[in-house]
Amino acid sequence: NAGVMQNPRHLVRRRGQEARLRCSPMKGHSHVYWYRQLPEEGLKFMVYLQKENIIDESGMPKERFSAEFPKEGPSILRIQQVVRGDSAAYFCASSPAPYNEQFFGPGTRLTVL
Amino acid sequence: EDKVVQSPLSLVVHEGDTVTLNCSYEVTNFRSLLWYKQEKKAPTFLFMLTSSGIEKKSGRLSSILDKKELFSILNITATQTGDSAVYLCAVPRGGNTPLVFGKGTRLSVIA
Numbered sequence: 001n002a003g004v005m006q007n008p009r010h011l012v013r014r015r016g017q018e019a020r021l022r023c024s025p026m027k028g029h030s031h032v033y034w035y036r037q038l039p040e041e042g043l044k045f046m047v048y049l050q051k052e053n054i055i056d057e058s059g060m061p062k063e064r065f066s067a068e069f070p071k072e073g074p075s076i077l078r079i080q081q082v083v084r085g086d087s088a089a090y091f092c093a094s095s096p097a098p099y100n101e102q103f104f105g106p107g108t109r110l111t112v113l
Numbered sequence: 114e115d116k117v118v119q120s121p122l123s124l125v126v127h128e129g130d131t132v133t134l135n136c137s138y139e140v141t142n143f144r145s146l147l148w149y150k151q152e153k154k155a156p157t158f159l160f161m162l163t164s165s166g167i168e169k170k171s172g173r174l175s176s177i178l179d180k181k182e183l184f185s186i187l188n189i190t191a192t193q194t195g196d197s198a199v200y201l202c203a204v205p206r207g208g209n210t211p212l213v214f215g216k217g218t219r220l221s222v223i224a
Contacts, residue, residue: 004155033211043156043201045211056211091155098210099144104155 002027004094004105005074012111019079019086021108025094031055032075033102034067037089049075082112115140115206119215126222130192134218136202137184146185147212148176149201156201159187192222 005024013019025032034046045059049069060067064082069075079086089109093102116139126132138146145163149156160169162178162185169176173192178185189196199219203212 031210035212035214042216043203043212043214045206045213048211056209059211095210099205101147101158101161102210102212103158104149106155 004029004092004103006090006092006105006108008108009106010109010111012113013082014113015083016081019082019110021077021079021090021092021110022074023077023092023094023105024074025092026096026103029094029096029103031095031098032069033093033095034075034077035091035093037091037107039088043091046077079110082110084112086110087112115204115213117202117204117213117215119200119202119218121218122216123219124221126192126220128193128222128224130222131188131190132192132220134187134189134200134202134220135184136186136215138202138204139183140204140213141207143180144205146178147203148185148187149203151199151201151217152197159200189220192220194222194224196220197222 007022030051032049035043037043047060047067048056064080066078089107091107092105095102118137120135147161148159160176165180173190176187199217201217203214206213
């Protein structure tokens, strides 16, 4: 009974490159949430998706960041033209329905050189 | 704006001690409060509390919610070195599902 899967676990990019982070929710979960954790800061909500729909993207920076959760395949968080300030741990969580507890993946640690 | 404040920010105790971690919150349309344990990786779900005064228990960990005073506590009895972690408190924002997290309490248990 696999938990939330994220890959890659570590990602290094140079400034200006693109970063793609993937998240496969737990089996039976159709709600996916992305959070970012900056060094020495708490987890901050970015975007909430259900299959093929973005439900809430109020925590997402307006530029360079996008997310999707297609009918088939994992959810993807995409960061274009990365900058040093994007270096952080990006966590994905999933739940079977709204208002249920959210289960977190191991995170992707993005380092921008 | 929805807010979660945890205290203390860090705590060092000896094995066998009992600790109490605090979480206060301000949120519109309160639905629930969640506790997570974060070691060097993913936050691990501990408890979800929705009703005041009903203690939830799992082994040496227990938690209770006070909806009148807007806070929750997490108790850990007979602490072990394996309890060393950051403990996070979170509430769904505005009654919706995205979570607002506190900054966490970093607990260090020394032998």
